[in-house]
Amino acid sequence: MDRLLVKNIGVLATPEGRSAKGGKAQGEIRTLRNAWVRIEGGLITGLGSGEPEGTENARILDAGGRLATPGLVDAHTHLVFGGWRQNELALKLRGTPYLDILAQGGGILSTVRATRAASEKELEDKARLALDEMLAFGTTTCEAKSGYGLDKETELHQLRVIRALDGSHPIDLVPTFLGAHALSEEYKNDRQGYIRLLCGDIIPAIAAEGLASFCDVFCETGVFTAEESRTILEAGKAHGLLPKIHADEIDPIGGSRLAGEIGAVSAEHLIVCPPEGIAAMAAGGTAACLLPATSFYLGAAYAPAREMVSAGVPVALATDFNPGSCPCLNMQLVMSLGCLKYRLTPEEVLSAVTLNAAAAIKRAESVGSLEPGKLGDLVIWDGPDLNYICYRLGSNLAHTVIKKGVPYGKE
Ligand code: IZC
Numbered sequence: 001m002d003r004l005l006v007k008n009i010g011v012l013a014t015p016e017g018r019s020a021k022g023g024k025a026q027g028e029i030r031t032l033r034n035a036w037v038r039i040e041g042g043l044i045t046g047l048g049s050g051e052p053e054g055t056e057n058a059r060i061l062d063a064g065g066r067l068a069t070p071g072l073v074d075a076h077t078h079l080v081f082g083g084w085r086q087n088e089l090a091l092k093l094r095g096t097p098y099l100d101i102l103a104q105g106g107g108i109l110s111t112v113r114a115t116r117a118a119s120e121k122e123l124e125d126k127a128r129l130a131l132d133e134m135l136a137f138g139t140t141t142c143e144a145k146s147g148y149g150l151d152k153e154t155e156l157h158q159l160r161v162i163r164a165l166d167g168s169h170p171i172d173l174v175p176t177f178l179g180a181h182a183l184s185e186e187y188k189n190d191r192q193g194y195i196r197l198l199c200g201d202i203i204p205a206i207a208a209e210g211l212a213s214f215c216d217v218f219c220e221t222g223v224f225t226a227e228e229s230r231t232i233l234e235a236g237k238a239h240g241l242l243p244k245i246h247a248d249e250i251d252p253i254g255g256s257r258l259a260g261e262i263g264a265v266s267a268e269h270l271i272v273c274p275p276e277g278i279a280a281m282a283a284g285g286t287a288a289c290l291l292p293a294t295s296f297y298l299g300a301a302y303a304p305a306r307e308m309v310s311a312g313v314p315v316a317l318a319t320d321f322n323p324g325s326c327p328c329l330n331m332q333l334v335m336s337l338g339c340l341k342y343r344l345t346p347e348e349v350l351s352a353v354t355l356n357a358a359a360a361i362k363r364a365e366s367v368g369s370l371e372p373g374k375l376g377d378l379v380i381w382d383g384p385d386l387n388y389i390c391y392r393l394g395s396n397l398a399h400t401v402i403k404k405g406v407p408y409g410k411e
């Protein structure tokens, strides 16, 4: 079996465990100095401080005294889409709100037109370039949503592209069905008809093909109400798709409360999450997946992350990569914003982009921390410690990214 020994790690920093960490535990990070990690057959089989063990016939990777952490987990992306939306920059600069652009048939709906017009091969090639960039920034696992088809054929296309990329790209992909991302142009005067199509036809078809692990809804003014979201997420649940929800991004219309009530795995955005939403999430065991680069890009407020940590809600951070509100693939920028804008400590941020992010996509058994039995997914950083990675802004500090024991980048 192929064996990789990563040695001469100056500092190894990792959360520990196989479930999300909330409250004080979110900031608890195990630190080893002068450390090593052994990876065999893609899995971590040993790690420690000092003299490495079990090194016979191992390929050696010398980390040169650098920091090592688990590979980053990006728990919220809209990876697969046609076109871009650079035209919206000028609209934004003139002060046009995000939801007004959508209401005028632009925004998500313009990406839907471009996605429907693209072939499966074009969608795959384009998303592959994004994944290459993500890997270079240190992401080794990522969630990917559909939601730019809004019809059965194109939604299934998007999910098949995600499946193909999961099989052919080093990054592991976790698929989410987001047919409830907007009301399609064909159904704009028939909300109930669209919800029936989602629940009665598209969700069963996706479940039958095993194309998604999660079902997500954009619960927002002018998009789907909390009650409509409940109907769609319950239909997903009945077909084995676990619930996620875009909640309280622009208006607090009850998304976070619903998330807690139905036991959603995660609620996302939460920029304007009220205290009762935080309490409901704490009670329902729902993780908060916060997207600070989106707040930055929209010029919006920042989610009440500290209040969530205090309430024991595990906080994850993700990019929200999408062509509208956050065309950003860089988890390192997200980490810096997590410190600067949410006032999370670098240790809390590390849990947020590794173990808690893994838990938010139900992968905490296999990724999110450096421990025997988990995948050999690591980042060797161009920097000595965690503070440095969060403190630098906008550079790519990932030196070598290791996915299942295979190194990418500088060696
Ligand atoms: O394409 O605008 N917020 N969905 C919900 C998005 C942003 C993606 C988009």
Ligand code: ZN
Binding pocket: 076, 078, 246, 320, 322
């Ligand atoms: Zn999103």
